[in-house]
Amino acid sequence: MKRFRTxxxxxxxxxxxxxxxxxxxRQGIDSIILENRSQDYVIERVRAGVLEQGTVDLMNxxxxxxxxxxxxxxxxxxxxxxxxxxxxxxxxxxxxxRGITVYGQNEVVKDLIAARTAANAQLHFGVTxxxxxxxxxxEPRIVFNRNGEPYEIACDFIAGCDGFHGVCRTxxxxxxxxxxxxxxxxxxxxxxxxxxxxxxxxxxxxxxxxFALFSMRSPTVTRLYLQCAPDEQIADWPxxxxxSELETRLSTSDxxxxxxxxxVQKGVTPMRSFVAEPMRYRRLFLAGDAAHIVPPTGAKGLxxxxxxxxxxxxxxxxxxxxxxxxxLDQYSDTGLRRTWRAQRFSxxxxxxxxxxxxxxxxxxxxxxxxxxYLVSSRAAMTSxxxxxxxAPLD
Ligand SMILES: Cc1cc2nc3c(=O)[nH]c(=O)nc-3n(C[C@H](O)[C@H](O)[C@H](O)COP(=O)(O)OP(=O)(O)OC[C@H]3O[C@@H](n4cnc5c(N)ncnc54)[C@H](O)[C@@H]3O)c2cc1C
Numbered sequence: 001m002k003r004f005r006t007x008x009x010x011x012x013x014x015x016x017x018x019x020x021x022x023x024x025x026r027q028g029i030d031s032i033i034l035e036n037r038s039q040d041y042v043i044e045r046v047r048a049g050v051l052e053q054g055t056v057d058l059m060n061x062x063x064x065x066x067x068x069x070x071x072x073x074x075x076x077x078x079x080x081x082x083x084x085x086x087x088x089x090x091x092x093x094x095x096x097x098r099g100i101t102v103y104g105q106n107e108v109v110k111d112l113i114a115a116r117t118a119a120n121a122q123l124h125f126g127v128t129x130x131x132x133x134x135x136x137x138x139e140p141r142i143v144f145n146r147n148g149e150p151y152e153i154a155c156d157f158i159a160g161c162d163g164f165h166g167v168c169r170t171x172x173x174x175x176x177x178x179x180x181x182x183x184x185x186x187x188x189x190x191x192x193x194x195x196x197x198x199x200x201x202x203x204x205x206x207x208x209x210x211f212a213l214f215s216m217r218s219p220t221v222t223r224l225y226l227q228c229a230p231d232e233q234i235a236d237w238p239x240x241x242x243x244s245e246l247e248t249r250l251s252t253s254d255x256x257x258x259x260x261x262x263x264v265q266k267g268v269t270p271m272r273s274f275v276a277e278p279m280r281y282r283r284l285f286l287a288g289d290a291a292h293i294v295p296p297t298g299a300k301g302l303x304x305x306x307x308x309x310x311x312x313x314x315x316x317x318x319x320x321x322x323x324x325x326x327x328l329d330q331y332s333d334t335g336l337r338r339t340w341r342a343q344r345f346s347x348x349x350x351x352x353x354x355x356x357x358x359x360x361x362x363x364x365x366x367x368x369x370x371x372x373y374l375v376s377s378r379a380a381m382t383s384x385x386x387x388x389x390x391a392p393l394d
Contacts, residue, residue, distance in 0.1 A: 016288030052390030195261025
């Protein structure tokens with residue numbers, strides 16, 4: 001068994017784990033990041049793409065803004081489409097100049113891995129059989145195998161940044177963890193296509209056949225989503241069927257429609273709301289999807305993960321600087337408040353914009369009335385805009 005020691009052991013090299021490692025490094029705190037997938041897999045995983053204003057500001061503040069500012073697409077507004085018409089919500093005008101930036105999660109991950117490598121800090125991919133142990137005591141440990149050899153890392157703290165299916169949350173004694181969950185009776189079929197975006201802002205659309213989202217990743221790549229069944233088989237969706245359904249659900253009476261192009265990636269994303277509380281057990285802290293999942297309609301998952309680790313790194317820095325545990329003690333409660341706000345917004349956007357098999361005509365008309373109110377009331381648009389661009393980081 002090879003034995004090492006670090007101040008903070010980080011499980012998972014998604015956005016949460018990598019950003020935490022970067023923030024800690026800037027504070028002079030030692031960490032080791034352990035990831036069970038390969039580096040290529042982690043970089044190529046296509047997931048979120050909308051960064052809140054606070055996430056962009058943080059990336060700039062911590063020296064990660066160069067490529068983001070060059071390649072990210074800043075949006076001041078967003079479109080809501082229904083009954084054949086698109087309605088623009090001017091988020092920047094309604095929130096004192098705040099907006100969102102389209103920059104793929106895999107680009108964020110690429111920037112963070114580059115920063116970690118440049119800092120010569122420890123980041124290990126492809127570890128297996130990882131477990132956290134001794135979490136009751138003052139020196140929790142992470143054990144795992146790497147290249148067929150067993151390792152053990154003794155830590156002051158462990159950060160569980162290992163996503164919804166990770167091992168950290170399930171290491172917390174079951175009776176001490178309360179979970180809240182909602183599964184939705186639909187999923188998203190998402191594609192990436194080599195097609196220049198036909199709108200320079202996102203279009204969220206409710207159609208009688210279901211929800212669709214027009215989005216983009218760059219000036220030449222469009223990202224599109226369709227509401228589908230949770231058990232949808234991607235094999236049942238040849239490209240022609242996908243384009244036909246997207247055209248039907250997204251085209252508006254002013255002649256706007258998505259541009260078509262070669263589909264380079266497709267997949268089905270489940271929709272779930274989930275919260276685990278507390279986000280801490282002794283010296284084990286949960287961050288990002290390990291602690292909470294939001295349906296992607298509100299574009300909050302990645303941003304919540306960043307907000308968690310920003311708070312956690314500040315709390316750890318205060319601890320190492322002065323011995324104070326005040327911020328560590330507040331980590332869970334403060335995070336849960338932000339999480340529930342994001343849950344409310346994501347649930348509301350999802351309910352307003354998706355149809356369900358149990359709907360009757362009343363439900364569809366009520367949804368249209370909701371949308372009609374949204375796009376005609378400055379108060380309602382401000383409420384959406386404030387939540388969409390996100391609250392400043394704690
Ligand atoms: C399939 C999918 C599609 C998504 N699509 C969208 C989208 O379109 N729009 C949107 O806004 N949001 C989307 N999200 C949400 C968003 O991507 C997440 O909120 C975000 O990835 C959270 O980051 P994280 O670092 O907390 O977790 P993750 O990104 O899940 O990172 C966790 C990391 O831990 C690793 N890991 C897990 N178990 C172990 C272990 N035992 N040992 C070591 N490492 C481990 C995983 O391999 C992973 O790299 C999607 C999420 C998923 C799962």
